[in-house]
Amino acid sequence: MNAQAENWDDLRVFLAVARSGTLSGAARILGVNHSTVFRRVGAFEDALGVRLFERVPSGYLLTPAGEEMREAALRVEEEVAAIGRKVRGQDLRLSGSLRITTIDMLALWLLPRHLTRFRTDYPGIELEVSVSNAALNLTKREADVALRIGNSPPETLVGRRVGRLVFAVYGAREYRLRRPDAELESHDWIGFDSEHAALARRFAEFLPGVQPAYRVNSVAAAMGAAMAGMGLAPLPCGIADREEKLERICDLPASFSLDLWLLTHEDLRRTARIRAFLDFVAEALAGEAELLEGRKPEAWREV
Template identity: 35%
Template sequence: MLIPGGHYRLAFTHSILALSQLINAPTHYRLDYPDLALILALVRGGSLARAAQLLKVDVSTVFRAVRRLEAALGQQLFEKSRAGYLPTSLAQTLAEQAERAEQALDAARIGVEQGGEIISGTVRLTCTDSVLQGLLLPALAQFMPAYPALTLELSTSNDFANLSRRDADIALRLTRTPPEHLVGRCLAQVSYRVCGSTAYLETITEQELTALTWIAPDDFLPDHPTIAWRRQHWPGVVPGYRCNSMLSVTELVRAGLGVAALPDFLIGDGLQPLSDPLPGCDTALWLLTRPDCRALRSVVTLFDELGRALKLP
């Protein structure tokens, strides 16, 4: 998820307040990494038993360590309840700090193992939910394990505003004409076909497509090419279902509720094409970024990997 800048400032302010509380603690106790690891394990585990498993020690050791740390800090870190150990705001903030330290340590270890050749950092990627489900997730599963120090933030959206506002670094978009201020490459051509589920088609006797129940993205995607095509060729067809995304349209078709015009990459098991590629509905899959992002090694690496891994069925 992409986080607005104001939220970053708020999180930073909370971190500063938490650290100032520690600085002003009565004993001036100096936290070290084992302290942070203890707090993180108890926040993640939610109980002494689970934290002990994460730390590979016994429960009594965790209990004594937490009591000693709270005494040294002069502040309570956890509240015991029926639900387990609930972190205070201070413990939650310190756990976030601990997680960042853990990630930095992991990245350092990987760098040593790989001789210093390591790709790290955070890359923000935006795409539609249908592209995410149908194309991006299988591609990420192929190569992301090779980049354990690379963090990917995903956002689903149907426009180019994320890149234009600099809220994202890379975009995957279905379009015929990508914005001129972005750079990238065309990965594949995409066509649309009318489809229905095998189960739905077995229940109908009417062979005329116009007489079937239609599912469409009319309300939230008024400019979608399949809508323009249907209105031009079959203006009398009124969809029985309207959805706010093509992925939702696909799931309704898969559930046997009707037919819809779907992109080739979403036509999988259980769905049967009922037409040839629809004329005028073809588009292309584009991989795009901002010109200034080409100087970022993390962005370039992910961009190149996606260009190699994204294949249409």
């Protein structure tokens, strides 16, 4: 068993270098230092009696033997992850760690009040939140649960739609005072880049020919810019309606609305702490449907 664990650990180091192409990148992935990765790669190659990487000025490139090793290592990685998911899926304890991945705006403005109540109800469950616009791989257990926006969740995951985010146009009061009578087309706009391609496309359909003066890859950053008075921005009502610095300028077409999904992997859905979290958050967000859908905005300032 110890030999098998060591072999898998060698493969983990090998895959980290293969993916990043550098020792420093692999060290960041693994959470170790540069010299440890260098030593482990050299020892692994010595044990195998073959060079897996070519050392070049730009980093580490796979040799033909390394390419074959990568394919085998990826299969082993998937098997190890599958075993871990199946074992963890039998865990009936309402304790232990739970890793949640979500995007910045949900982590900043939506989840905290619900996570606080969840921790009160389940003090034995330790929460870790990974904030990322990129979807972490739940199949490889980079996270246990994902809270995401979008109208088509991955088919490899299971879960439920737990709400709908309706968007509207918002601006800071100070900005409105500077531009009280301007038509929508002549305002300064805060828009989104390719990481939010769906929102960027819908904005182009809403105001054809209008180019945002400021683009961001984060809804949270767009909200911060709007609060600072940089211009108008399409923002989710469930977040922007709670900010006193912002005023809702006008509604947006229904095409801007995005579903809110709570997702996990099939093998983990019966794990007690994950099941408890899914049920808790689904119920909490269902109780905020009016907020998320932008109804009665003034009533939510003190929520």
